Amino acid sequence: MSPSHTARRVTASSPRSRPSGAPGIGRGFRIEGSSLQAASTYLGITEADLRTKLQSGQTLAQVAAATAGKSRDGLIQALVTDENAKIDQAQKDGRVTADQATQLKTNVTARVTALVDGTMPVGPGFGFPGGPRGR
Numbered sequence: 082m083s084p085s086h087t088a089r090r091v092t093a094s095s096p097r098s099r100p101s102g103a104p105g106i107g108r109g110f111r112i113e114g115s116s117l118q119a120a121s122t123y124l125g126i127t128e129a130d131l132r133t134k135l136q137s138g139q140t141l142a143q144v145a146a147a148t149a150g151k152s153r154d155g156l157i158q159a160l161v162t163d164e165n166a167k168i169d170q171a172q173k174d175g176r177v178t179a180d181q182a183t184q185l186k187t188n189v190t191a192r193v194t195a196l197v198d199g200t201m202p203v204g205p206g207f208g209f210p211g212g213p214r215g216r
Contacts, residue, residue: 116196119163123156124148140199153197160193 120141121131125148134144142153165186172182 116160116163119160120156123159124151141197142199145197157190157193157197160197161190164189164193 117128117131121128124131124145126144131144135141139147141156145151145153145156168177168182168185171177171185172179177185
């Protein structure tokens with residue numbers, strides 16, 4: 082999937098059926114997609130501009146701090162809200178159970194914070210571990 086791909090693909094698999102090294106948390110539940118759009122929307126810049134800033138070595142926190150009227154904490158909240166909304170929609174659509182949704186929401190804030198602060202790798206999919214395109 083491309084970094085600008087906004088659709089989410091939610092899968093649930095047992096630990097035995099999940100390929101070794103596959104992204105996911107807990108028992109193999111995962112959500113894939115891109116949060117680049119949510120970040121760029123909050124920051125008021127295009128996805129292309131945000132991608133360029135990230136590729137030049139800036140963290141999302143640095144981009145937020147350099148953007149008038151925006152903050153690291155505001156960006157974290159926007160991304161957490163986006164992630165939780167995607168999980169809620171997946172549950173509503175019947176792609177995950179309530180228990181799976183709860184598991185997926187576990188530590189969303191910590192994962193998003195690590196992503197924003199640049200303490201976890203941002204690969205081609207720009208995502209979270211156990212979340213969108215993360216490992």
